[in-house]
Amino acid sequence: MAEKELAELLHLVSRRLRHGYVRRLVPLGLNPGQARALRALADTERPLRMVQLADELRIVPRSLTPVVDALEEAGLARREPDPASRRSTLVVITPAGRALAERARDARRQAGEELFAVLPEGRREQLRDLLNAVESHFR
Template identity: 50%
Template structure:
């Protein structure tokens, strides 16, 4: 049982957070806000559609499950939902008549394009809180932390 906000699972949460914890919290908060502001589509469904789009061609559901790191039945439900929304279609696999392939429809491509556009708009709006010099410094520091700079 929690006795105060300062103690969470036996950890003092009022203590100064270490830099790694604060970075994780801030990155999560930014990504969560951008995801929430990006419009229609559940994040998991959009991730599924983006993964399919990144493949560049129709894929078997099992390959998508592997790419997403989820159970095949999870992909089946995502395909069912996306198909009923008109975002993907199932096709027969020309190499195995027992298997099916999944491909994006034009509506699926359009939803991904709109979602990406909204994400970029929201990130750009957040960056306007900083001067040009601060934006450049933030990006420089993030490249260093990401091992790209």
């Protein structure tokens, strides 16, 4: 059997991680996009404009609308007019949204722990360092 390319291996491992994460999000009533939006909102000290949240998630603003609609419908976030700009809308995380963001963060951590449990701690640290080096190069 021929060795797989690094990019292919990374893709396969990422898919496994995502599947484990999604499996843990389903009972929370979230999909990965909604969980990412909640995490971004929970990680800021103030509400974000829709365009800022879209930038944070690296998506176009029109793709964010259904995500925010779903969060709002579930009582996890709400839209408010931006007092600094009549044309802008703020997205405000609710206390329920903040609590669920933390549960989603735990779900992601658990999925990673399960996936990487096959590696001894030292190898996990080494992998973390290597991936951080690649990621920091593109920031």
